Amino acid sequence: MDSDKPPRRVVIVGGGFAGLYAARALRRAPVSVIVIDRAAHHLFQPLLYQCATGILSEGEIASPLRLVLRRHKNVETLLAEVVDVDPARHVVIALRPGGSRLEIPYDDLVLTAGVRQSYFGHDEFAAHAPGMKTIGDALAIRQRVFGAFELAETASTVEERRKHLTFALVGAGPTGVELAGQIRELATHTLRKEFHRSAPGDARVLLFDGGSEPLASFGPKLSARAAAALTHLGVELHMNSRVTDVDATGLTAQRKDGGEEYHEAGTVLWTAGVAAPPLAHAIARACGVEQDRSGRIKVQPDLTVHGHPDISVAGDLMSLDRLPGVAEVAMQAGRYTGSRIRRAAQGHAPPGPFKYRDLGSAAYVARGRAVVLVGRIRLSGFLGWLTWLLLHIAFLTGFRNRLFAVATWLVAFTREVRPERAFTTREIETARNVYAVIAGGDAARAGTRDTGAGTVPRQTTAEPAPPPSERPAGPTRPAERGGVQRPPGSSGPRDTGSTGGS
Numbered sequence: 001m002d003s004d005k006p007p008r009r010v011v012i013v014g015g016g017f018a019g020l021y022a023a024r025a026l027r028r029a030p031v032s033v034i035v036i037d038r039a040a041h042h043l044f045q046p047l048l049y050q051c052a053t054g055i056l057s058e059g060e061i062a063s064p065l066r067l068v069l070r071r072h073k074n075v076e077t078l079l080a081e082v083v084d085v086d087p088a089r090h091v092v093i094a095l096r097p098g099g100s101r102l103e104i105p106y107d108d109l110v111l112t113a114g115v116r117q118s119y120f121g122h123d124e125f126a127a128h129a130p131g132m133k134t135i136g137d138a139l140a141i142r143q144r145v146f147g148a149f150e151l152a153e154t155a156s157t158v159e160e161r162r163k164h165l166t167f168a169l170v171g172a173g174p175t176g177v178e179l180a181g182q183i184r185e186l187a188t189h190t191l192r193k194e195f196h197r198s199a200p201g202d203a204r205v206l207l208f209d210g211g212s213e214p215l216a217s218f219g220p221k222l223s224a225r226a227a228a229a230l231t232h233l234g235v236e237l238h239m240n241s242r243v244t245d246v247d248a249t250g251l252t253a254q255r256k257d258g259g260e261e262y263h264e265a266g267t268v269l270w271t272a273g274v275a276a277p278p279l280a281h282a283i284a285r286a287c288g289v290e291q292d293r294s295g296r297i298k299v300q301p302d303l304t305v306h307g308h309p310d311i312s313v314a315g316d317l318m319s320l321d322r323l324p325g326v327a328e329v330a331m332q333a334g335r336y337t338g339s340r341i342r343r344a345a346q347g348h349a350p351p352g353p354f355k356y357r358d359l360g361s362a363a364y365v366a367r368g369r370a371v372v373l374v375g376r377i378r379l380s381g382f383l384g385w386l387t388w389l390l391l392h393i394a395f396l397t398g399f400r401n402r403l404f405a406v407a408t409w410l411v412a413f414t415r416e417v418r419p420e421r422a423f424t425t426r427e428i429e430t431a432r433n434v435y436a437v438i439a440g441g442d443a444a445r446a447g448t449r450d451t452g453a454g455t456v457p458r459q460t461t462a463e464p465a466p467p468p469s470e471r472p473a474g475p476t477r478p479a480e481r482g483g484v485q486r487p488p489g490s491s492g493p494r495d496t497g498s499t500g501g502s
């Protein structure tokens with residue numbers, strides 16, 4: 001290698017599983033790497049439901065990216081939201097917190113921005129039914145779930161109390177099943193003796209799905225076992241029921257025979273479906289590449305996009321051979337992409353096409369019960385749960401997090417204690433626009449500030465939902481702002497904005 005030549009610049013968009021594994025594969029490679037993420041942490045999404053239901057703290061499932069990558073001397077981390085790519089000029093365009101623009105030049109670009117929650121064309125449901133993808137989502141759900149028990153305690157009528165103690169979950173995949181089980185468990189165990197006027201154990205948890213069984217991807221045998229475990233816990237299964245509307249007081253579900261039912265519920269949570277983020281559409285436009293039905297970017301067998309050998313896509317954002325959107329695919333795809341770029345920088349021949357090794361999947365149903373599918377091996381009950389536990393300990397990022405999570409699980413599972421129940425008290429009942437809250441604008445700061453209202457029990461009234469015709473349509477994410485200005489020509493990230501520049 002020519003030592004006078006500056007090292008190749010690799011830009012990785014996203015510090016999730018795929019981005020992190022790509023960056024790790026480039027450690028000590030003769031390249032300089034920039035990982036850009038709109039969050040300052042790497043998040044272990046599979047345990048978000050435990051953060052939402054008070055078992056783990058946000059710090060135990062999210063590690064600062066700077067800390068995780070501190071020993072990677074050739075890797076830099078940037079907090080910014082990437083909004084576009086200009087393949088002709090080899091730059092990505094990003095917004096810093098505050099809104100000013102950066103242009104970051106690349107020689108190799110790795111896109112690993114993941115996916116977002118999909119409301120199947122009904123983004124207006126998000127105002128009443130938060131999804132779960134980020135720490136902000138998990139904390140919003142924690143606020144609503146624990147807030148509902150508080151509201152039930154001070155309810156003035158039986159009907160109102162019943163409403164607050166009814167939780168409806170949409171989507172019976174792993175996340176919906178895990179959340180449903182956890183809410184029943186916390187109602188019947190953790191909170192059972194803590195309330196005087198209401199009985200948390202009366203909480204109803206309704207789980208809706210258009211399919212015929214929960215956890216359908218685990219096959220009929222394990223899904224039947226999961227269904228039995230959920231029923232035993234007291235979760236009410238509404239399978240073959242497609243949710244067609246959600247408002248401030250509940251949801252409407254359409255049965256297979258076409259009949260519709262309205263279910264009143266104080267809390268509705270959404271865990272069904274994912275879609276590509278707006279960035280995927282911007283990339284597809286800029287690079288002239290195809291997207292699949294959910295908007296994910298179609299990649300070639302080496303995970304690059306057609307016509308752009310310097311642009312790769314890995315993880316949930318990529319579409320290849322109908323691979324599922326799971327952590328293991330993201331880790332293997334990220335590692336493959338990182339090592340492909342390293343080999344090129346070292347002058348080695350490119351590797352063969354990406355091959356995914358399926359290591360199986362696991363879902364937690366309740367304390368002492370989980371289902372695990374590894375090849376032909378199917379585990380359920382306590383053995384499934386032990387395997388689930390070991391897998392999650394092994395894959396949690398950071399030694400400290402593993403240690404703390406194990407200690408917390410020991411206490412939570414043996415003594416029915418959930419130590420992480422702190423939540424702010426604003427907008428418990430209607431969580432009007434969850435995604436505006438997460439976006440971090442003024443509304444966000446107002447929405448998450450603790451007003452102290454929780455110290456005085458207060459009667460709150462749900463605002464009636466506007467009729468569908470008056471609800472705002474369109475994306476729930478913040479609109480992209482401003483126009484790109486001329487690059488000043490440095491090789492590092494360029495701040496081209498006029499507001500809040502450094």
Ligand SMILES: Cc1cc2nc3c(=O)[nH]c(=O)nc-3n(C[C@H](O)[C@H](O)[C@H](O)COP(=O)(O)OP(=O)(O)OC[C@H]3O[C@@H](n4cnc5c(N)ncnc54)[C@H](O)[C@@H]3O)c2cc1C
Pocket residue numbers: 013014015016017018019036037038039041042043044045046047048049080081082083112113114115132133174175277279314315316317325326327328330362363
């Ligand atoms: C609640 C939940 C439970 C799950 N449970 C399991 C499970 O049990 N087992 C399993 O295998 N999988 C599970 N998954 C799926 C698994 O978490 C994903 O497949 C995996 O996280 C995908 O990794 P990724 O790197 O592609 O994307 P992500 O992990 O989503 O990372 C994307 C990163 O990109 C950043 N980002 C996004 N947009 C931008 C932008 N425009 N600019 C800058 N940064 C951006 C995000 O902040 C994030 O850090 C679960 C997912 C969820 C949401």
